Amino acid sequence: MTNVLLLGAGFTADERARLTETFDSVSAAQAEDVAKIDASTRAGIKAVAFKGHMPLGAAIMDQLAGLGVIANFGVGYDAIDVTAASARGIKVTNTPDVLNDDVADLAVAMLLAQSRNMIVGDARARTGLWAKEGELPLNRKASGSSVGIVGLGRIGREIADRLAAFKMDIHYSSRSEKQTPGWTYHSDVVSLASAVDFLVIALVGGAETEKHVSAEAIAALGPRGVVVNISRGTTVDEAALLDALESGAIAGAGLDVFMNEPNIDPRFAALDNVVLQPHQGSGTVETRTAMAVLQHDNIAAFLAGQDLLTPVN
Amino acid sequence: MTNVLLLGAGFTADERARLTETFDSVSAAQAEDVAKIDASTRAGIKAVAFKGHMPLGAAIMDQLAGLGVIANFGVGYDAIDVTAASARGIKVTNTPDVLNDDVADLAVAMLLAQSRNMIVGDARARTGLWAKEGELPLNRKASGSSVGIVGLGRIGREIADRLAAFKMDIHYSSRSEKQTPGWTYHSDVVSLASAVDFLVIALVGGAETEKHVSAEAIAALGPRGVVVNISRGTTVDEAALLDALESGAIAGAGLDVFMNEPNIDPRFAALDNVVLQPHQGSGTVETRTAMAVLQHDNIAAFLAGQDLLTPVN
Numbered sequence: 178m179t180n181v182l183l184l185g186a187g188f189t190a191d192e193r194a195r196l197t198e199t200f201d202s203v204s205a206a207q208a209e210d211v212a213k214i215d216a217s218t219r220a221g222i223k224a225v226a227f228k229g230h231m232p233l234g235a236a237i238m239d240q241l242a243g244l245g246v247i248a249n250f251g252v253g254y255d256a257i258d259v260t261a262a263s264a265r266g267i268k269v270t271n272t273p274d275v276l277n278d279d280v281a282d283l284a285v286a287m288l289l290a291q292s293r294n295m296i297v298g299d300a301r302a303r304t305g306l307w308a309k310e311g312e313l314p315l316n317r318k319a320s321g322s323s324v325g326i327v328g329l330g331r332i333g334r335e336i337a338d339r340l341a342a343f344k345m346d347i348h349y350s351s352r353s354e355k356q357t358p359g360w361t362y363h364s365d366v367v368s369l370a371s372a373v374d375f376l377v378i379a380l381v382g383g384a385e386t387e388k389h390v391s392a393e394a395i396a397a398l399g400p401r402g403v404v405v406n407i408s409r410g411t412t413v414d415e416a417a418l419l420d421a422l423e424s425g426a427i428a429g430a431g432l433d434v435f436m437n438e439p440n441i442d443p444r445f446a447a448l449d450n451v452v453l454q455p456h457q458g459s460g461t462v463e464t465r466t467a468m469a470v471l472q473h474d475n476i477a478a479f480l481a482g483q484d485l486l487t488p489v490n
Numbered sequence: 491m492t493n494v495l496l497l498g499a500g501f502t503a504d505e506r507a508r509l510t511e512t513f514d515s516v517s518a519a520q521a522e523d524v525a526k527i528d529a530s531t532r533a534g535i536k537a538v539a540f541k542g543h544m545p546l547g548a549a550i551m552d553q554l555a556g557l558g559v560i561a562n563f564g565v566g567y568d569a570i571d572v573t574a575a576s577a578r579g580i581k582v583t584n585t586p587d588v589l590n591d592d593v594a595d596l597a598v599a600m601l602l603a604q605s606r607n608m609i610v611g612d613a614r615a616r617t618g619l620w621a622k623e624g625e626l627p628l629n630r631k632a633s634g635s636s637v638g639i640v641g642l643g644r645i646g647r648e649i650a651d652r653l654a655a656f657k658m659d660i661h662y663s664s665r666s667e668k669q670t671p672g673w674t675y676h677s678d679v680v681s682l683a684s685a686v687d688f689l690v691i692a693l694v695g696g697a698e699t700e701k702h703v704s705a706e707a708i709a710a711l712g713p714r715g716v717v718v719n720i721s722r723g724t725t726v727d728e729a730a731l732l733d734a735l736e737s738g739a740i741a742g743a744g745l746d747v748f749m750n751e752p753n754i755d756p757r758f759a760a761l762d763n764v765v766l767q768p769h770q771g772s773g774t775v776e777t778r779t780a781m782a783v784l785q786h787d788n789i790a791a792f793l794a795g796q797d798l799l800t801p802v803n
Contacts, residue, residue, distance in 0.1 A: 342655030
């Protein structure tokens with residue numbers, strides 16, 4: 178009997194196959210497609226395999242009377258209304274840790290690429306402009322500079338561990354001070370931003386962290402400041418960020434996440450002081466496979482009545 | 491009396507000013523301009539401040555009968571015929587160490603950018619292709635992979651120290667085994683290439699290392715192999731590298747150095763599996779300033795009859 182719903186348009190063929198080969202399943206690409214599943218099938222759904230960023234709230238949950246688990250593909254589950262899920266006795270799982278390395282790699286790579294103007298550099302070498310106009314204008318040293326990690330969770334820690342090898346002076350902000358190798362703790366993000374050149378945002382998404390990196394924090398970063406964001410577009414005041422990037426109030430940014438992805442603000446396209454990436458933090462074959470396996474295994478555990486591997490509620 | 495010759499077309503205004511404000515100097519942009527300096531001025535030249543990659547050999551040295559030191563701007567002095575200099579009692583200095591961090595940063599950045607397809611990623615986010623065609627195809631995890639450093643000198647060591655923070659399995663080749671934290675030594679580059687996915691070339695340039703990364707080494711790297719070169723274009727068999735990149739015999743490359751810079755082989759421009767940079771390894775304000783100071787100070791030491799700071803012969 179069909180008991181798993183694949184919800185979301187973003188599953189790859191491999192990810193879909195991993196689920197459909199094990200489970201008796203039905204699919205809904207969009208939220209409104211759930212209602213189109215016939216009522217008896219819907220009533221049998223015990224698990225949702227969710228991938229994407231569409232809001233998954235009470236309206237969908239209430240169409241699935243037998244739902245017991247929502248297994249999210251990704252560590253960030255801010256699209257899911259966990260309060261509504263908990264109120265209905267629905268468990269939520271995510272895919273933590275398996276993507277930490279990739280996300281941290283991309284954060285460091287964007288910091289270095291912005292600092293060394295590598296997007297412009299590639300074009301200069303590739304198009305022959307190097308021969309015509311000479312060297313790239315001098316850019317900026319990354320090693321030995323100061324960095325602030327906003328949110329020293331598991332991903333933030335991986336980023337800091339890498340940047341320590343670049344001899345950076347590491348500062349961080351978080352709800353409470355952590356055990357670190359002598360890194361400098363700031364209880365608020367404005368203090369953090371005023372102390373460093375590079376500000377790397379590694380927060381969880383959701384309402385609590387909305388615009389946590391505020392206009393005030395961006396202003397505190399100053400004209401040598403660079404914002405790197407691999408968390409969620411919501412965690413930074415994007416309008417203030419765009420203003421600061423356009424005016425030179427800060428030096429630049431490296432951004433993997435945006436408001437309204439993939440329809441990002443066209444103002445970003447005109448900036449020559451940013452490195453942009455299409456939300457590919459976990460986008461490697463190795464890591465997406467590990468995420469798919471973990472999503473699958475959470476559902477399998479639930480259906481077998483076993484403990485969930487990575488519950489969030 | 492004029493006793494310093496600024497030789498090379500690449501001095502920036504700041505670099506030129508640093509030299510001309512201290513020293514009584516004359517300039518020659520190209521090799522053939524040396525002969526155009528009047529004979530009595532030429533006879534008074536005691537020091538050459540050299541910047542660039544034009545060959546500086548016996549023909550130039552023999553036009554400067556009073557020359558005592560050639561102070562190179564850069565760590566790599568393969569453009570200077572040191573044997574000819576030594577035979578004439580001319581000392582050569584370079585600018586080591588002050589650029590190690592920047593060059594290592596760029597090596598790591600190119601490795602990550604190639605692995606994560608960041609040049610294509612930036613264009614996808616920037617042009618709106620993300621909204622039209624969706625996510626970037628999955629790429630490849632960098633952390634935890636295996637890397638081989640060809641030449642574990644001071645720059646190679648800085649690269650390895652950084653990549654260790656990415657949990658990479660570190661191998662290296664060099665003339666002799668070094669003290670390392672348990673990294674794997676290979677006495678030859680083909681053995682090294684066959685053991686790793688990423689091959690990072692950190693050799694000195696010059697005749698001894700010409701095509702050290704041979705066609706055989708490139709073949710040994712295999713279809714998941716990526717070549718990163720921040721040394722000199724001469725250190726790799728570039729024709730074999732281009733063939734391998736075009737055929738898929740290796741996966742890709744990140745290259746800051748080429749044969750015939752800046753007129754690089756147009757075959758590079760057509761490749762979508764490479765990250766190209768216009769020889770900007772040391773190209774930051776901070777590091778180029780430190781290099782200019784060191785070049786200046788070597789000349790000042792020589793003219794004052796003091797020990798050279800960073801002699802190479």
